[in-house]
Amino acid sequence: MKTFSKLKSTVVYPWTVFRKKVPLGSFIVSRIVTMIVLLYLLGFALFGLMELAPGDIVDQMMSQQIMTEMSAGKTKQSVQDAKFSEEQEQKLREEFGIDKPFYVQYGAWLKRVVIHHDLGTSLISRAPVSFLISSRIWNSVLLNLISLVFITAFSFLLGVYFSSKAGTRTDIAATFFALFFHAFPGILLLILLQLFASLTGLFPVTAYPEFPFSEAPVKFTFSYMHHIFLPLLASFLGGIGGTMRMIRSTMLDQMGMPYIMALRARGISERRVYLNHAFKNTLNPYITGSANLLAGLFSGSLILEIIFAYPGIGRLMYEAVTQQDVNLVLANSMFVSALVLAGMVISDILLAVVDPRIRYGAN
Template identity: 75%
Template sequence: MENQKVFCISCFLKPYRIFKDKFPLLSFISFRLITMLVILFILGWALFALMALAPGDIVDQMMQQQLMSQTENGGGSGRDSIFSEEQLAKMREEMGLDKPFTIQYFRWLNRVLVHHDLGVSLISKAPVSFLIKSRIVNSLVLNLISLVFITIFSFLLGVYFSSKAGTKVDLAATFFALFFHAFPGILLLILLQLFASVTSLFPVTAYPDFPASENPLKFIFSYSYHIFLPLFASFLGGIGGTMRMIRSTMLDQMGMPYIMALRSRGISEKRVYLNHAFRNTLNPYITGSANLLASLFSGSLVLEIIFSYPGIGRLMYDAVMQQDVNLVLANNMFISALVLLGMTISDILLAIVDPRIRYGKN
């Protein structure tokens, strides 16, 4: 029996090794995509488990809202005056909440994968896919703009200050980078909002009060004006660590023997910096950019709440507070898929840039 198992495993591994040897990059990409799907599957199951462990459910939330509404209107109070135990049990059965969380998860997977249906919000009764589509674009625009600005200025400043290592300018830049990197993001957002409120130079909300379809050109200018302070806070929080990483990587490269060899051949310092040392800073940045994007998405939750920005983070916060299972799960899975996809893309870019990765062990 053991010989048969070993034979079956070897039958599977042999084609895989042949495929890996002939197509190393494609094999690397396939392995990363499969790993991403497995992680998403486990993450979804864990989310269902956490929601099941949370006290109460959406039916209890609805009952409490009805009780509060009846009390405010001067009606009687008491659980039996609104819902009976049979009615509550029937509501849980209709929503599928009477089943174990594992069964609920596989039912949700079947609905998503087979029918391409994310369900409806248990509170607003609107389709979950519509709610996510209406918010995800705003969060993507905000975080991608932050990532682009952080990337551009991190490379410019990191390369510049690496050439000024040890000078007063470099020490001052390092101090401010560490200061803003360690400064609490939520406190920075609150201070900026107070600044906007006191000075009236900027709006206290981060989104225009009219739709883009009304006047697209006016909306772009208004959006840029509204988003400036939140974007500035995100930029200050992200540039410190990234700039210091690029600066330290450049300094490490400038001390390598191949740099000394290039200088001994009379190659200009500009070419040494930009054509040789700079290219070798891409690997650590590509690896760190996925983590940076993940931190931007996680940080945008607080940003969207404080500045009333209609993004996916604020939608998820409202869904968690209301225990809207369908919306919470879809939000978390969607954001997790974006983060994992970013990490997978960074791994693929690393494999393209550095052949040693794709020819190495997965």
């Protein structure tokens, strides 16, 4: 009883006061705590799933060595001699730390990250995981942010425009093409665009320049825009359909509201009704769905980066999973998940900014 009273006086009461005085701040703190718990559970689940996968990284190394020996034309006996002995395999597993149960491995990894701020080293390349991620993550962030900006801008422009043409042939045609590209398989669209680039030669079949930014910044910028045009087009066509239809339907719903009829009765121009009043209320559902859109872009960029050989985090994740590089897989997943969860928190904050009716935590 005393313990409960002490906990209530030291934690519950100050939190209640803080929540009443700063409701949005308390909401942000609670969401950050929730993010930390979700990331912890995600890491635990990932370690468990990697444990369920057949084989491990030592088996991968042994298979690669045998394939190398066979491709070099060695005899069957020499290939057999090249296999690791059981003692060597056990020694390698101890060296990599994969000889223990997955929850013990996860605890050791979590302790190293939290206390020493060290993501470990890649089990394959032996390079620091933080270096591998930092060299790829900004490529994926840049590509997905550009996609998000284009999808957002054109979705609002087309959604508002076609809502004013509801029921016309133009609106029906736009709805048809939006549904078509929304339902079209993304991987097939990427393959068709790469075949188009290969046959016509108008665009590169890879999505990244062959020289670094530091070598020629201006030339790199124009070359980068040329290389990512087709991947961006595929991402744009796959994302704009659903977003545009959502904004169009929200606009149509707002235009039927009583306050719109009152504004029209007061003689306010149709343009002001659309842009100054109805348009503002379309921001709420878009902001709510923007975090899911960003998460979809990140998950979809995995296929994009593999097909177009784009050096991003998705391709790095694919290589790490196929090689069962546990440290790299976990760090990649946690980093991308943290970005997506942070995007959800930001979207919730923006909702409170654009809509004065929303007050998190207020009674």
